[in-house]
Amino acid sequence: MDAIFHEKQEGSLCAQHCLNNLLQGEYFTPVDLSSIAHQLDEEERMRMAEGGMGSDEYRTFLQQPSGNMDDSGFFSIQVISNALSVWGLELILFNSREYQSLMINPINEKAFICNYKEHWFTVRKLGQQWFNLNSLLTGPELISDTYLALFLAQLQQEGYSIFVIRGHLPECEAEQILGIMRVQQQQRPKLIGEDQAQTSAGLATLSQTEIGFNVQSDAVDEDEALKRALALSRQDIDVEDEEADLRRAIQLSMQGAVLTNASTDSSSGRVRVDSKAEGELRGNNEMLTADELRKRRQAYFDRQQQPLQSNIPSQENTTSIENSSTEVDQQQKPSL
Known part of the structure; x- marks a missing residue:
C-alpha cells in the first residue's frame, strides 16, 4: 500500500489531487491547471468576440467570473479533460447511452473519475485490484471486483458524475508491484476530518482517563491505609475461647x-x-x-x-429429707 501514490486534500485543490492520484505522481500543480484554465477562458472569449465585441452577449461574458476555475482552487471538467489530453487520455461519460450500449464490465476498465458538488476523486485499477484514491481519505481504499459495480451505482444514486478514462496511463511503481502480488486491507481508511475528530476525542478521553486514574489511585491509597489500620487494630484483639x-x-x-x-x-x-x-x-x-x-x-x-x-436436688433426696424432718419434728413434739 505504501507504493501507491495518494495525495491528500489541501484546500480545494481536489482536481489537482484527482489527476495526480490517477497518474500516480506529482504531474500537475495549481499553476499548471490555472494556465490551462486561463487558456480555455481566452478561447471562449475569442469565440464570443466573433459575434461582435460591442454586443450585449460579449459584455455580459466579460463581466462574468471564469467558469473554468475560481479563487478556491476549483477547476472544471474542461480543465481536467485538457490536462489529460496531454497524456493522450480522454474522458467518456459512464452513464451515457453510447457507453452503456457497449455493455462493458467496469472491472475491465482502467480508471474512473468521479465528481459531485465540485469535488473530484479517482478510482483506479493497479495491478489486478481496484482502489478508491479519494483525496478526502487518509489512504487508498481497496475495492473488490464484486463491489466495484455496486460502488459506482451507489455514487450515481448520490448524484455523482462518473467518467471512464480511456487511453494508456503512464507506468508507475504501484502498477509494477501490484502486477505480481495482491494486497489485503485489514482496516479501511477513514475520512480525514473524521480521523482528526476521533484523534481529538481520543486525546480528550485519554486526558479524562488520566484524571480518573489519579482519583482512583488516591482512593486506592486511602483503602490501603485503612486496611493497614484495621490489620494493626486486629493485632490487639485476643482470640475468644471455644x-x-x-x-x-x-x-x-x-x-x-x-x-x-x-x-x-x-x-x-x-x-x-x-x-x-x-x-x-x-x-x-x-x-x-x-x-x-x-x-x-x-x-x-x-x-x-x-x-x-x-x-x-433429686426427687429421692428430697423425699428422704422431708421424712427426716418429719421424724425430727415428731421426736421434738411432746407427747400428750
Whole structure:
C-alpha cells in the first residue's frame, strides 16, 4: 500500500489531487491547471468576440467570473479533460447511452473519475485490484471486483458524475508491484476530518482517563491505609475461647444468617469458614457436616445444663429429707 501514490486534500485543490492520484505522481500543480484554465477562458472569449465585441452577449461574458476555475482552487471538467489530453487520455461519460450500449464490465476498465458538488476523486485499477484514491481519505481504499459495480451505482444514486478514462496511463511503481502480488486491507481508511475528530476525542478521553486514574489511585491509597489500620487494630484483639465461638456459630446458624467470610461446597454439603477463631473451633478449617454441627450443639447445651442440674436436688433426696424432718419434728413434739 505504501507504493501507491495518494495525495491528500489541501484546500480545494481536489482536481489537482484527482489527476495526480490517477497518474500516480506529482504531474500537475495549481499553476499548471490555472494556465490551462486561463487558456480555455481566452478561447471562449475569442469565440464570443466573433459575434461582435460591442454586443450585449460579449459584455455580459466579460463581466462574468471564469467558469473554468475560481479563487478556491476549483477547476472544471474542461480543465481536467485538457490536462489529460496531454497524456493522450480522454474522458467518456459512464452513464451515457453510447457507453452503456457497449455493455462493458467496469472491472475491465482502467480508471474512473468521479465528481459531485465540485469535488473530484479517482478510482483506479493497479495491478489486478481496484482502489478508491479519494483525496478526502487518509489512504487508498481497496475495492473488490464484486463491489466495484455496486460502488459506482451507489455514487450515481448520490448524484455523482462518473467518467471512464480511456487511453494508456503512464507506468508507475504501484502498477509494477501490484502486477505480481495482491494486497489485503485489514482496516479501511477513514475520512480525514473524521480521523482528526476521533484523534481529538481520543486525546480528550485519554486526558479524562488520566484524571480518573489519579482519583482512583488516591482512593486506592486511602483503602490501603485503612486496611493497614484495621490489620494493626486486629493485632490487639485476643482470640475468644471455644465456647464463645461456638455460641456465636450456634446463634448465627439458628438465625439463618450467612457468614460473609464463609463459602459453601455445594457438592458435599459442607461449610468452610475461614475466620481465625472458627478455624480454631473446627481445628484448622475442619469440614463439618450438619450432623456433626448438631452433635456439637448438643454437647454444648449439655455442658451448660450440668451446673444447673448439680444445684437441683433429686426427687429421692428430697423425699428422704422431708421424712427426716418429719421424724425430727415428731421426736421434738411432746407427747400428750
